[in-house]
Amino acid sequence: MRLTTRKVIAAFLSSIAVFTPSSLAQLDGDDTIKSVPLRTHSLLQPYLDQDLQSRWFDWGGDTIIRADQYIRLTSDRQNQAGWLWSRLPLTATNWEIEWEFKIHGQGNLFGDGMALWITKQRAISGPVFGSTDNFEGLGIFIDTYKNNRPGVVFPYVSAMLGDGQTSYDHAHDGKATELAGCSARGIRGASIPTKAKLTYFQENYLQLDLQYKNQDQWVQCFNVQNVTLPQVAYLGFSAHCGELSDNHDLITVHSKNLYSANPNRPGPGRSGKPRKSTKPPKGWNGESESSGGWGWFLLKFIVFAIVCAGGYIGWVAYRTQKRNSRF
Structure with a gap:
């Protein structure tokens, strides 16, 4: 032709x-919001390199890595605790972390839950969902076992800002130390991929969205104004099982540095407070x-x-x- x-x-x-x-x-x-991927704080299959190591993350405790499927922080067995932490601190001023996870098991009774961390401490096992207590920074807890919190439907997702001295309120499922939270019935054993998305603009807002009801349908768990987190902190994930157990799987993690292309125009659902333009400097993550x-x-x-x-x-x-x- x-x-x-x-x-x-x-x-x-x-x-x-x-x-x-x-x-x-x-x-x-x-x-109005632009993003740059943070490869140093993201995870995808197969997770490990040819030497069976991770360039950007450490793991420990009872964590098991199956390169083609998941990072299992705890298996469905009693008295397990596992963690995974970034090797480099998260130094972005504004960021978004979206992670896919799966909580499931065989028993009718199950616990205890898993957590995401943005803290100054890293890679320390402890009693708070597998990580250390008296932390400094942010903890996001997906609590699947109800201890003593009347009127609240479980699983329950909550946030805590730690000052390095205050202990997590175990007896009342974090009630005394809670920054914000929401019930998330159905997030355990959901038929669709369960995801969470945490968005932070420094000194403006902290927002958590969840996906567990329908595919690509995000539900806002909370939006807290005027939140300040440590400027240098590590990203971590952990989980814990006591007498009751569950599989707590981490599937993927996508982290992004955010900056506002129009600092005088707030995004939807956010405060009208003008944001400072925080465009990433030349050389950011290559x-x-x-x-x-x-x-x-x-x-x-x-x-x-x-x-x-x-x-x-x-x-x-x-x-x-x-x-x-x-x-």
Whole structure:
């Protein structure tokens, strides 16, 4: 089939239209908030490198890693505790952490639960969902066993800001030390992938969203204004079982550095307090401010390849048409 110059140009232009920056920007949902992936605080299968080690995370206790499926912090056996912690501190001013997990087991009675940590301490086993008490920073607890908290439906998800001296309120399931929380009936043993998304803008708000009812349906658990976390803290996950047990699996972790493209316009569902623009500096995690991260590098490479391919195809079509015109 003969290629004409007009057809080549039309195909070339349609190819470029697919990869325009505007089409990529729509993936963000809120065009006032931009993000840069934090590879140092993210986890995907197979989790381990060829030496069966993780470059960015340490683990311990009863944690088991099955490279093709999950990181199991505790198995469905009594008296287990496991943890996984980032090796590098989370130094981003504003960030979002989305993690997929699965809590399940064989028994009709189960416990105790799992936690996410943003704390100055790291990799220390203890009585608070498998990690140390008297922590300094933030703990997010998915508590599956009710001790003594009347009027509250379990499983229950709560947050605590630790000052390094205050102990977690075990006797009342964290009631005395709770910053915010919500009931999440159905989050254990759900038929869909269960996820949580924690968003933090320094001195503005801390928000937790959960997915456990329907696929791609997020439910806001809490939004707390004027929260300040330690500027240098580690990301961790832990779980604990006592006389009752459960499997507590960590599937994936996606962490992002966030910055506001329009500091005078707050995002939906957030306070109207103007945010400071915290665009990441050049060199952040190997990505520059001008490039916008690996996504923009890939975009530029694709456009460059399309231009080269289009030019070559056009030249071939022109030479073919000119040769045919001689006859």
